[in-house]
Amino acid sequence: MAGARASVVALGVVLLLPGASSAQGARVIEGTVTRVVDGDSLWVAPASGPPVEVRLHGIDAPEGCQAGGPEARRALEDLVLRRPVSVRSRGRDDHGRLLGVVSVDGIDVNVRQVEEGWAWSSRYKWDRGPYVKQERMAQALRRGIFALPGAEEPREFRRRHGPCRSGDVPPAMPPSPRDLPAAAPAAASPMRCDGRTQCSQMRSCEEATWFLRHCPGTAMDGDGDGIPCESQWCGAR
Numbered sequence: 001m002a003g004a005r006a007s008v009v010a011l012g013v014v015l016l017l018p019g020a021s022s023a024q025g026a027r028v029i030e031g032t033v034t035r036v037v038d039g040d041s042l043w044v045a046p047a048s049g050p051p052v053e054v055r056l057h058g059i060d061a062p063e064g065c066q067a068g069g070p071e072a073r074r075a076l077e078d079l080v081l082r083r084p085v086s087v088r089s090r091g092r093d094d095h096g097r098l099l100g101v102v103s104v105d106g107i108d109v110n111v112r113q114v115e116e117g118w119a120w121s122s123r124y125k126w127d128r129g130p131y132v133k134q135e136r137m138a139q140a141l142r143r144g145i146f147a148l149p150g151a152e153e154p155r156e157f158r159r160r161h162g163p164c165r166s167g168d169v170p171p172a173m174p175p176s177p178r179d180l181p182a183a184a185p186a187a188a189s190p191m192r193c194d195g196r197t198q199c200s201q202m203r204s205c206e207e208a209t210w211f212l213r214h215c216p217g218t219a220m221d222g223d224g225d226g227i228p229c230e231s232q233w234c235g236a237r
Helices: 002-025 069-080 109-115 132-140 154-161 205-214
Strands: 028-038 041-046 052-056 084-092 098-104
Touching (some): 028 069, 052 109, 069 098, 069 109
Antiparallel strands (some): 028 041, 041 052, 084 098
């Protein structure tokens, strides 16, 4: 009898495991972004079922009343609003929102927000989060919020000021170096962001460096030291 009972329990475990794995594997939501709340949260409407509020996992964008907050929201809007996205679930946050990694047209949105300087990599006690490499690069290139001297992490801003209140107006951001006009026509660069992102598409170290500093989505600095294409163009001679 004991042996039979053990067999039933074992069978139950075997039957439960595929279901648990299937449920875990099904934690992917496909839908359209209907609203962007701020630089790290948005609403997704699936093909069926109610809309879902998604908090981008592993990143922390400026508060709405913090310098850079409106710009961070607009950057996320430009990337995902009214577009189909895929959300890979990472659980829920303290407010019940779905934590997720969002993809649009093959772009990792969480990574993009950090590497463009519109969010920090989240801190977990002594852990600097999953996107610290992208954060350091954005800081080195003074992208987004890092164009401000002494840019303050959102968690420190919340600790000092509390939550944003209705009517709070954030300080204006300075223009991005990428948005500043050339000092004179003679000094204008002949280069422009034209969609090239790889070292194999570059023609010189100067060109690769310009693209890394001025164009989004480049993949030319694998070790994150600020020097692109070291094995093709910018390595030691």
